Amino acid sequence: MGITQRIDSDGASEIDWFALAVGRLDTPDKVRRLQRGFEFVQQVGAIGFFEIDVRTGIAYGSPTFFELHGLPGDLAEMSVPEWRRYVHPDDRAMVEQFQHELLRASDDRWLEYRIITVSGEVRWMATRSRVDRDATGRALMALGVQQDITHRRNAEDDVRFFATHDVLTGLANRALFNETIRNRFSVLCSRLPAALIMADLDLFKQVNDTLGHPVGDALLKAVAGRLRSLAPPGALVARLGGDEFALWLPPGSGSDAETLAARIVNLLNRPFLLLGNVIEIGGSVGVALAPGDADDPEMLVRAADLALYAAKQAGRNAWQRFLPEMDAAARQRQQLVQDLRRALALGALRIDYQPLVAARGRGVAGFEALVRWERPGHGLVAPADFIPVAEDNGLIVPIGEWVLHTACREAMTWPGAMRIAVNLSPRQLEDGDRLIATVARALAESGLPAQRLELEVTETALAQAGDAGLSQLHRLRAMGVRISIDDFGTGHSSLSRLLDFPFDCIKVDRSFVAGLGHDDKAGALVRSIAALARSLNVTAVAEGVETPEQALLARHDGFTQLQGYLISRPMAAGAIAAFLDGLAPGQSVPDIMQPAIQPATPPPGAA
Amino acid sequence: MSATWRLIYTSRRTSADPAGAAGEVAAIQQVASANNGRVGLGGALVVSPSRFAQVLEGPREALEATFERISRDPRHDDLLVMSFAPTDTPAFGDFRLAAISIAEPNETDAQNAAEAMLALLRCSMARLETVAAFSAA
Numbered sequence: 135m136g137i138t139q140r141i142d143s144d145g146a147s148e149i150d151w152f153a154l155a156v157g158r159l160d161t162p163d164k165v166r167r168l169q170r171g172f173e174f175v176q177q178v179g180a181i182g183f184f185e186i187d188v189r190t191g192i193a194y195g196s197p198t199f200f201e202l203h204g205l206p207g208d209l210a211e212m213s214v215p216e217w218r219r220y221v222h223p224d225d226r227a228m229v230e231q232f233q234h235e236l237l238r239a240s241d242d243r244w245l246e247y248r249i250i251t252v253s254g255e256v257r258w259m260a261t262r263s264r265v266d267r268d269a270t271g272r273a274l275m276a277l278g279v280q281q282d283i284t285h286r287r288n289a290e291d292d293v294r295f296f297a298t299h300d301v302l303t304g305l306a307n308r309a310l311f312n313e314t315i316r317n318r319f320s321v322l323c324s325r326l327p328a329a330l331i332m333a334d335l336d337l338f339k340q341v342n343d344t345l346g347h348p349v350g351d352a353l354l355k356a357v358a359g360r361l362r363s364l365a366p367p368g369a370l371v372a373r374l375g376g377d378e379f380a381l382w383l384p385p386g387s388g389s390d391a392e393t394l395a396a397r398i399v400n401l402l403n404r405p406f407l408l409l410g411n412v413i414e415i416g417g418s419v420g421v422a423l424a425p426g427d428a429d430d431p432e433m434l435v436r437a438a439d440l441a442l443y444a445a446k447q448a449g450r451n452a453w454q455r456f457l458p459e460m461d462a463a464a465r466q467r468q469q470l471v472q473d474l475r476r477a478l479a480l481g482a483l484r485i486d487y488q489p490l491v492a493a494r495g496r497g498v499a500g501f502e503a504l505v506r507w508e509r510p511g512h513g514l515v516a517p518a519d520f521i522p523v524a525e526d527n528g529l530i531v532p533i534g535e536w537v538l539h540t541a542c543r544e545a546m547t548w549p550g551a552m553r554i555a556v557n558l559s560p561r562q563l564e565d566g567d568r569l570i571a572t573v574a575r576a577l578a579e580s581g582l583p584a585q586r587l588e589l590e591v592t593e594t595a596l597a598q599a600g601d602a603g604l605s606q607l608h609r610l611r612a613m614g615v616r617i618s619i620d621d622f623g624t625g626h627s628s629l630s631r632l633l634d635f636p637f638d639c640i641k642v643d644r645s646f647v648a649g650l651g652h653d654d655k656a657g658a659l660v661r662s663i664a665a666l667a668r669s670l671n672v673t674a675v676a677e678g679v680e681t682p683e684q685a686l687l688a689r690h691d692g693f694t695q696l697q698g699y700l701i702s703r704p705m706a707a708g709a710i711a712a713f714l715d716g717l718a719p720g721q722s723v724p725d726i727m728q729p730a731i732q733p734a735t736p737p738p739g740a741a
Numbered sequence: 742m743s744a745t746w747r748l749i750y751t752s753r754r755t756s757a758d759p760a761g762a763a764g765e766v767a768a769i770q771q772v773a774s775a776n777n778g779r780v781g782l783g784g785a786l787v788v789s790p791s792r793f794a795q796v797l798e799g800p801r802e803a804l805e806a807t808f809e810r811i812s813r814d815p816r817h818d819d820l821l822v823m824s825f826a827p828t829d830t831p832a833f834g835d836f837r838l839a840a841i842s843i844a845e846p847n848e849t850d851a852q853n854a855a856e857a858m859l860a861l862l863r864c865s866m867a868r869l870e871t872v873a874a875f876s877a878a
Binding site: 356359360363400401404405406407408409410412414 | 746748750818820822825
């Protein structure tokens with residue numbers, strides 16, 4: 135190929151850029167320098183020039199063009215069909231279609247595709263091409279550039295991967311999970327149901343709190359590995375956040391969902407060895423089928439979530455299939471939460487106070503603050519019906535703070551220095567700094583001496599509180615506040631561990647007190663707890679004392695304080711003064727009860 | 742050199758076929774020996790018709806990764822980790838996986854059966870530790 139010159143329509147001559155680019159221009163110095171510049175640009179940018187003679191189907195290319203394919207740079211030409219053999223098989227149809235359209239196009243066209251180099255490597259290419267035509271518009275030459283864009287595509291793939299996957303576990307993230315369900319939902323039919331399985335770990339927070347985040351992260355990775363090992367082909371395993379995982383089972387595998395759910399519960403229940411720790415945790419699992427349980431993707435997720443919630447309520451470490459009544463129950467719960475939030479904001483909650491009296495001779499020791507809620511249209515709601523819901527969604531924290539402030543303030547209006555006992559929720563123990571600040575503020579604002587405030591924590595909450603919760607209790611005690619263990623005997627906690635906790639008072643659960651006098655086992659247990667309290671020099675309270683017989687037995691067994699309907703039901707704040715006035719100075723409440731006991735048969739052992 | 746850790750666990754065989762125990766031991770021993778050799782673990786496995794008890798020793802990371810694989814194995818259930826701690830007296834360094842197949846322990850209670858098998862393991866361990874101490878001295 136010698137010096138080529140093209141003549142423009144206006145007659146001006148110009149350099150044949152293509153010949154220049156491919157290094158075939160036999161030229162003086164100035165142009166040779168340009169040519170070297172072109173070569174440099176091509177090498178650095180991994181850009182190859184090519185020109186295809188449309189009539190012969192022969193492609194002429196620059197050295198870089200051929201080198202992009204792993205071919206020798208001096209190859210110079212190649213037929214188009216031969217070139218297509220280097221295109222990735224999956225992209226060949228697309229490339230052919232592109233070339234076909236290019237011949238009809240009047241403007242530049244652009245395409246990205248993969249080639250397989252001589253050494254078998256897959257590389258991403260981008261081309262920009264146009265067609266030169268004669269005066270009649272007939273295509274003569276197609277010319278263009280082809281650039282290696284593998285780095286960019288890989289970076290984009292990385293970006294796409296990290297945008298759609300959880301970095302810690304490598305599982306799909308919530309975005310990809312939602313997209314997958316949305317895309318596949320429309321093609322579902324009842325003959326081949328798909329399924330959604332939601333799983334979360336029981337007590338994951340405790341692992342993080344007690345063993346630290348590195349162990350928590352290792353646990354999440356191991357859980358991801360176990361879920362992945364159980365997932366059937368075509369399933370999508372996702373981490374939706376925290377310790378919340380999901381498995382999408384494709385159409386046709388819905389009927390296996392329950393078996394799989396049971397397997398997941400079983401595997402999560404097996405021990406994990408992580409960073410030198412033995413971790414025994416468990417998982418709860420919810421299952422929903424599509425299209426059976428849901429008309430749209432959002433409903434499917436909600437159904438699986440509700441089934442998971444039901445599994446947790448049923449005692450964890452279990453799986454549940456979605457049932458329609460779960461939906462109704464959830465709506466009622468939601469309404470209750472809304473009403474409760476409004477009641478808190480409008481000051482519609484109130485506190486009733488139930489007295490604790492000395493078992494022998496020293497009168498009223500204090501009052502326990504009990505939150506009461508008159509729900510419009512429902513009457514007085516039992517604490518058991520709204521406290522657990524408030525625990526679930528965290529509303530218990532502001533409610534607990536309101537109770538603490540109000541009770542401290544009202545206790546200051548009492549005649550005398552009786553104690554005020556306030557219940558603490560496990561949720562309040564989780565945020566220790568906030569709890570300490572709240573208690574300090576309630577004491578400061580009301581002027582109540584710290585020694586008059588007693589905070590009640592249930593035995594179950596104590597057992598689950600972990601070291602962090604324990605240190606909060608130490609801080610509270612250091613402020614002078616008393617700590618009592620509530621519902622003692624129901625928490626199944628080990629006694630030795632329990633004794634690690636700092637406490638001033640044990641309140642024995644009403645279920646044991648109810649057994650006094652006719653259930654020998656309950657009696658033995660109650661007596662041993664009272665003995666334990668005596669030897670630890672802490673107060674022992676019998677809760678739920680309802681009969682004179684129970685009162686006498688509890689007193690006889692060594693309880694120092696009594697609480698229950700026999701002494702008094704919880705009363706409004708305004709009734710406290712009258713209640714105290716009704717007692718003669720120095721008179722103990724059980725003594726007042728004595729006349730009521732006299733006509734009855736004396737209980738065994740009372741004489 | 743990193744410390745040697747020792748893991749002891751027991752589990753319940755899920756296979757209902759008591760006669761298959763010996764075959765299962767052979768299969769486990771073959772695969773596990775190769776794997777253990779690769780990651781520097783040693784140990785012993787006791788199999789009764791209804792239960793497994795195993796001791797494994799080696800670097801902590803390798804033990805944890807191996808146990809993660811063991812924990813997913815459907816051939817057993819009710820895994821109970823009896824101990825997982827560093828040891829000054831590794832006893833199984835020379836055994837990739839010694840395997841012992843025994844008759845059902847005379848204990849009807851699963852926990853007691855596991856204890857009996859562990860006693861056997863501990864007995865072998867104690868002897869190997871004595872041998873190791875003797876040769877060191």
